[in-house]
Amino acid sequence: MLTFKKPKIKDLLPPPVRAAHGEYSMILSSADDPARPTPELIHKCLAAIHAALDIDLSSLSKRLARPPYFPDIWPGEHYKLLAAFAKTLRPSLIVEIGTATGLSALALKQCAPGQIVTYDVIPWNNIPTSVLTKADFGPSFSQIVGNLGDPLFFASQLDVLxxxxxxxxxxxxxxxLERTLLDHLKTVPFEKPPLVLFDDIRVWTMLKMWREIKEPKLDLTSFGHWSGTGAVQL
Ligand SMILES: C[S@@+](CC[C@H](N)C(=O)[O-])C[C@H]1O[C@@H](n2cnc3c(N)ncnc32)[C@H](O)[C@@H]1O
Structure with missing residues (x-):
């Protein structure tokens, strides 16, 4: 019997270049994008890009057992840009969704003047590749375990968020999940309108979510993560 195997995108469009890691994406016109960045958002992002130039995350890279030392790679990786936003915006509270290894949380911590709360569905000490230690935690740096995509858990965190x-x-x-999180965030009575940074906005599965955002937004990929970094002003 003849069986038809559905072709995969990688078979139809093999990557034209070799790279350690590649993702499928698409470039899209901006004239019909539903949102434009405001001058205020552009200024905030330029200030962070400028500050990223002088940020040294080599002590964070030392926590990695072997190269690539991602925190030192900038642009291309987002760690210095994240630290720079913590430095220039001077937020009293930073919320991260997705702790994993702790690299981004620690990059933020290096320059954060206030508190950081990082959420994950997996506790940090259950992640084998974690660079976090117990000593990193304290009143200004904590992890909360839970799924913010769950409306009940999200509601239970309103006082933090x-x-x-x-x-x-x-x-x-x-x-x-990102669309759900953004929808949930729009219901939060924020004390100050927050800036939201999204990772991986250029990855195929994220294109629609990013495109459909109607709030002021700016694609910062050239100064962030090669897979896409986007800023949204709520
Ligand atoms: C790409 S990793 C984050 C990388 C991290 N920022 C770093 O620097 O290592 C994604 C993380 O998001 C967590 N995650 C997935 N769904 C989540 C949810 N609904 N709420 C909170 N964390 C979630 C995963 O468990 C995973 O640890």
Whole structure:
């Protein structure tokens, strides 16, 4: 019997170049994008890009057992830009969604003047590649374990979330969780309108979510993560 195997995108469009890691993406016109960045958002991002030039994350890289030392790679990796946003915006609370290894949380911590709360569905000490230690935690740096995609858990965290002035969303990158998180965030009575940074906005599964955002937004990929970094002003 003849069986038809559905072709995969990688068979139809093999990558034209070799790279350690590649992702499928698409470039899209901006004239019909539903949102434009405001001058205020552009200024905030330029200030962070400028500050990133002088940020040294070599002590964070030392926590890695072997290269590549991602925190030192900038642009291309997002760690220095994240630290720079913590430095220039001076947020009293930063909320991260997606702790994983702790690299981005520690990059933020290096320059954060206030508090950081990082969420994950997996406790940091259950992540074999974690660079975090017990000594990193204290009143200004904590992890909360839970799924913010769950409306009940999200509602239980409102007292924390409403104080956030900078949020970094680095979770599943499937586009669905990110859209749900953004919808939930729009219901939060924020004390100050926060800046939301999204990782991986250029990855295929994230394209639709990013495109459909109607709030002021700016694609910062050239100064952030090669897979896409985007800023949204709520
Ligand atoms: C790409 S990793 C984050 C990388 C991290 N920022 C770093 O620097 O190592 C994604 C993380 O998001 C977590 N995650 C997935 N869904 C989540 C959710 N609904 N709420 C919180 N964290 C979630 C995963 O468990 C995973 O640890």
């Amino acid at each position: 409403k104080k956030a002035e900078l949020l970094f969303i680095d979770a599943t990158h499937d586009g669905h």
